[in-house]
Amino acid sequence: MxxxxxxxxxxxxxxxxxxxWWPGDTPFEVIVGAILTQNTSWKNVERAISNLKESELLSPAAIARSRISELERAIRPSGFFRQKARNLKSFAEYVQSTYGGHVDRMRRGDVEQLREELLSLPGIGPETADSILLYALGKPSxxxxxxxxxxxxxxxxxxxxxxxxxxxxxxxxxxxxxxxxxxxxxxxxxxxxxxxxxxxxxxxxxxxxxxxxxxxxxx
DNA sequence: GTCCGGCTGG
DNA sequence: CCAGCTGGAC
Structure with missing residues (x-):
């Protein structure tokens, strides 16, 4: 058959x-995990997220105002830390400017349009965009x-x-x-x-x- | 197709 | 020691 x-x-x-599945205390933490786990084992992502928590760097506002060097240090265990630090920061800035820092507000509006919006951000490709839509926002993607x-x-x-x-x-x-x-x-x-x-x-x-x-x- | 990368498990 | 990791950008 x-x-x-x-x-x-x-x-x-x-x-x-x-x-x-997909662990994370908040939708934003799920999104951070989705970016950090690109071509990386979850074990190393856990270390990185743990570091971000200790540094109080697990909200859009905190990451948006943090320094790249500070982010790099925290997420280093998850690999590709230079690009991922830049990508995390640009995502946080996007949530700040477009949704007033509230991830929940991303749920409003059309899924297809939001997907395109995510894909236009640096470091967010198809798989990461769909992981965010599905596991952080509960959208059928x-x-x-x-x-x-x-x-x-x-x-x-x-x-x-x-x-x-x-x-x-x-x-x-x-x-x-x-x-x-x-x-x-x-x-x-x-x-x-x-x-x-x-x-x-x-x-x-x-x-x-x-x-x-x-x-x-x-x- | 090549580069980015620390870390884990075999 | 080294293959592989829930990819993406160029």
């Missing part, structure tokens, strides 16, 4: 249950990451290949519920960390029966 998104979500949910691409590739689920193509494919199959999107993306990450890593661990994989790559390999 060819794998569909619907079937994939059912199999992963059965295997891993609910994840209740599906997140596509390298794990998602790898998994679809192994399962040989046909798709256009571009970010927006994959995003739309998931959104068509999953309805318009933000919680469903969040859960699905989380399940994909958990699954790929467990099994669908670069050199796959197919023993015990809940998708093996439906995975063309597994069947090829077994020959």
């Amino acid at each position: 060819p794998m569909t998104i619907r079937r994939l979500s059912r199999l992963l949910a059965r295997e891993y249950g609910e994840s209740h 599906f997140v596509v990451d390298s794990y998602t691409r790898r998994l679809l590739g192994r399962l040989k689920v046909p798709h256009g290949g571009r970010y927006e193509d994959i995003k739309r494919m998931f959104e068509k199959s999953l309805g318009t519920d933000a919680d469903m999107y969040g859960e699905m993306h989380a399940l994909i990450v958990i699954h790929c960390k467990n099994h669908c890593i670069r050199s796959p661990i197919c023993r015990g994989c809940p998708l093996a029966r439906d995975c063309p790559s597994y069947r090829e390999q077994k020959k």
Whole structure:
């Protein structure tokens, strides 16, 4: 049976249950995490966020008025610290000037327009924009990451290949519920960390029966 | 395609 | 020791 998104979500949910994922005490903290975790393990992001807390640098206002050098020192454990410090500051300044420092006000208005707005900021690409929309603001905007691409590739689920193509494919199959999107993306990450890593661990994989790559390999 | 990067786990 | 990390900009 060819794998569909619907079937994939059912199999992963059965295997891993609910994840209740993306940590963060406030929406702004979730956004900071989304920027810091770019191509970086969450463990290192936790250190960086912990440093920001100790330095009282976890609000748009505080970051907007902080010095880049101060930010760099705090977020150094999360890697790419020079660009991420600049990007954090420009995001904080954007929240200050556009939303009066209130992240919650970002929820108003059209999702597509807000997405474009986020994409126009430095250091905010498609995945980070969608992570912010989904996990910080609760908007139904599906997140596509390298794990998602790898998994679809192994399962040989046909798709256009571009970010927006994959995003739309998931959104068509999953309805318009933000919680469903969040859960699905989380399940994909958990699954790929467990099994669908670069050199796959197919023993015990809940998708093996439906995975063309597994069947090829077994020959 | 290449660069950015400290840190973790094997 | 070194491969890889829930990417993005150029």
